[in-house]
Amino acid sequence: MSMKLDTIDRRILRALQRDGRLQNLELARQVGLSPSPCLRRVRLLEEAGVIERYVALLNPAKVSMGLTLFVRVWLTGQDEETVNCFTDAVRELPEVLECHLMAGDCDFLLRVVAADLDSYRQFQAKYLGRIQGVQSMKTEIPMQKIKQTSELPV
Known part of the structure; x- marks a missing residue:
């Protein structure tokens, strides 16, 4: 169940997404609260699972x-x-940063990191291609990163 967020909660979340190391005093100043209520709100957001x-x-x-x-x-x-065999195997591969079960053409979409193409090719041959149940794979190589963020629009 989602928590009802007010304007102050949203300000806290935006600030912490930009800098998770903000000290409570600075966070409170940025969101317009005194330190004690600010800390209480952060704890509630953590306990509710809004901040994982x-x-x-x-x-x-x-x-x-x-x-x-x-x-x-x-x-x-x-x-x-x-x-399940595929998802269990993928969870054990640190090179796989994201794994999504897809609707549409393919079954899964993975975001994978590697040092270079040769390293990826070795990873693909040694690990990905050997997972039981994998029929085929197609690797897409991005040419330029336009945008990447972990900040949700709250």
């Missing part, structure tokens, strides 16, 4: 994972066992 966790966003190129690829995957079937 805090993370550090890394620069992929600085950690030798500068290549992003999108992989469309077709399975041999869409039965529960085949789908």
Whole structure:
């Protein structure tokens, strides 16, 4: 169930999405509250699951994972066992940042990172292509990143 967010909650969420390391005093100043009510609101947002966790966003190129690829995957079937086998295997692969069950042409869409094309090819041959139930894959290579954000429009 979603929590009813007011204007102050939305300001808090926008500020924390921009900088999750904001100290409560600064956050309170930015959203127009005193520190105690601000902290109480943040705790309520955390407890309600609106704020799931805090993370550090890394620069992929600085950690030798500068290549992003999108992989469309077709399975041999869409039965529960085949789908579960695939999703269980993908969850164990740290190179797969996102995995989406799709409606439409392919069964799954993955966002994968790698150091370079050779590294990706090895990953594909050694791991992705060997997952039981994978019938075929098509890799899409983006030429330019236009927009990437983790900020939701609240």
